[in-house]
Amino acid sequence: xxxxxxxxxxxxxxxxxxxxxxxxxxxxxxxxxxxxxxxxxxxxxxxxxxxxxxxxxxxxxxxxxxxxxxxxxxxxxxxxxxxxxxxxxxxxxxxxxxxxxxxxxxxxxxxxxxxxxxxxxxxxxxxxxxxxxxxxxxxxxxxxxxxxxxxxxxxxxxxx
Amino acid sequence: xxxxxxxxxxxxxxxxxxxxxxxxxxxxxxxxxxxxxxxxxxxxxxxxxxxxxxxxxxxxxxxxxxxxxxxxxxxxxxxxxxxxxxxxxxxxxxxxxxxxxxxxxxxxxxxxxxxxxxxxxxxxxxxxxxxxxxxxxxxxxxxxxxxxxxxxxxxxxxxxxxxxxxxxxxxxxxxxxxxxxxxxxxxxxxxxxxxxxxxxxxxxxxxxxxxxxxxxxxxxxxxxxxxxxxxxxxxxxxxxxxxxxxxxxxxxxxxxxxxxxxxxxxxxxxxxxxxxxxxxxxxxxxxxxxxxxxxxxxxxxxxxxxx
Numbered sequence: 001x002x003x004x005x006x007x008x009x010x011x012x013x014x015x016x017x018x019x020x021x022x023x024x025x026x027x028x029x030x031x032x033x034x035x036x037x038x039x040x041x042x043x044x045x046x047x048x049x050x051x052x053x054x055x056x057x058x059x060x061x062x063x064x065x066x067x068x069x070x071x072x073x074x075x076x077x078x079x080x081x082x083x084x085x086x087x088x089x090x091x092x093x094x095x096x097x098x099x100x101x102x103x104x105x106x107x108x109x110x111x112x113x114x115x116x117x118x119x120x121x122x123x124x125x126x127x128x129x130x131x132x133x134x135x136x137x138x139x140x141x142x143x144x145x146x147x148x149x150x151x152x153x154x155x156x157x158x159x160x
Numbered sequence: 161x162x163x164x165x166x167x168x169x170x171x172x173x174x175x176x177x178x179x180x181x182x183x184x185x186x187x188x189x190x191x192x193x194x195x196x197x198x199x200x201x202x203x204x205x206x207x208x209x210x211x212x213x214x215x216x217x218x219x220x221x222x223x224x225x226x227x228x229x230x231x232x233x234x235x236x237x238x239x240x241x242x243x244x245x246x247x248x249x250x251x252x253x254x255x256x257x258x259x260x261x262x263x264x265x266x267x268x269x270x271x272x273x274x275x276x277x278x279x280x281x282x283x284x285x286x287x288x289x290x291x292x293x294x295x296x297x298x299x300x301x302x303x304x305x306x307x308x309x310x311x312x313x314x315x316x317x318x319x320x321x322x323x324x325x326x327x328x329x330x331x332x333x334x335x336x337x338x339x340x341x342x343x344x345x346x347x348x349x350x351x352x353x354x355x356x357x358x359x360x361x362x363x364x365x366x367x368x369x370x371x372x373x374x375x376x377x378x379x380x381x382x383x384x385x386x387x388x389x390x391x392x393x394x395x396x397x398x399x400x401x402x403x404x405x406x407x408x409x410x411x412x413x414x415x416x417x418x419x420x421x422x423x424x425x426x427x428x429x430x431x432x433x434x435x436x437x438x439x440x441x442x443x444x445x446x447x448x449x450x451x452x453x454x455x456x457x458x459x460x461x462x463x464x465x466x467x
Contacts, residue, residue: 004179021177022179043213058276059276059280112275130275130363133362
């Protein structure tokens with residue numbers, strides 16, 4: 001098995017690991033770093049529960065060779081928690097709205113929503129639906145999820 | 161854990177010996193050459209990774225071209241629009257230049273997969289994967305695009321009309337060659353385009369039918385000078401419906417012309433009966449509808465609205 005060195009920023013921390021060249025990002029995150037908030041669903045880019053942010057852009061980590069993040073920044077759902085343990089506005093809104101049923105799609109939903117709110121602080125419902133269209137909720141609880149993103153957008157605007 | 165489940169979901173089973181990240185196109189070509197057919201170009205990887213996992217593809221190395229400077233740029237020179245080989249669908253869908261001068265391509269790019277897939281997957285990869293339903297290949301075909309390909313033998317240009325051989329098979333060999341850019345002319349004042357897609361959902365779904373149209377009308381806006389009509393997935397590859405294009409060439413801009421084109425295009429396409437995508441008859445009927453809507457929209461954009 002050929003190994004190589006990979007350096008990148010993960011949830012704010014710069015690090016270097018030596019891993020097999022064929023490693024996929026999702027396995028690196030879950031197996032090497034124990035960041036199991038990034039879920040594995042279909043492993044073929046259909047369900048979106050493995051979404052992470054790569055330089056702020058949502059990508060499916062199950063389809064991404066780990067070496068594609070060389071020199072870049074990855075944020076997983078764990079990275080949204082502040083240093084003092086406070087949760088992100090989106091995480092709080094998901095709890096307040098009861099937007100998680102089984103919770104399996106929640107990390108993917110929240111990270112796609114975060115990428116949306118970071119570039120558009122006041123999205124329409126259509127824009128929210130579009131931004132979340134790459135994540136499947138197997139409980140079909142979409143209504144509450146959309147409400148939670150709207151709530152988070154409002155809270156963020158009030159904060160500013 | 162049952163074996164089947166583990167195989168499907170948990171085995172980290174891609175087997176390659178090297179993941180190469182060249183900084184120049186020439187370097188990438190050398191790497192491919194060194195592996196003599198056992199290395200393949202990877203851009204977004206959204207097709208190639210599932211193929212490697214399922215063992216449909218077995219190779220020794222991947223050559224990632226996304227770090228080559230210039231490969232992820234979109235620009236326009238003297239009316240020719242150029243998309244680098246690593247430009248993503250998300251870039252195309254949101255580019256102001258593409259939206260203004262090739263709206264049909266921006267629309268197609270906006271339909272590929274999901275936001276996460278569009279953020280990494282590329283139109284160049286869409287071409288090389290050569291699936292009959294390819295959302296960006298079909299409008300690129302209607303735009304008379306060409307690809308510029310680099311290999312150890314130098315550079316060559318392949319027009320898309322000579323590109324698709326069969327499902328998954330094209331004029332470009334990704335174990336030897338790299339698409340460095342895709343080029344086409346932006347739409348002019350007397351030109352219009354349209355992209356239409358029929359599918360069951362609005363995201364993460366393969367299309368039942370895709371139709372891309374480009375028309376050019378005369379200066380007096382009364383005659384169709386030329387028309388390009390690309391269709392999929394109603395044959396093994398995306399294709400140009402040249403019979404209908406010939407019928408449209410030089411005809412007056414009116415309803416009768418559109419009706420002739422509808423009948424012709426529908427008769428020329430012979431999709432399979434598919435449980436996933438509908439019966440042959442249904443898709444032939446929908447081809448008529450899409451040719452009508454597509455032509456009307458493209459003509460309207462070219463300044464020729466039809467009542």
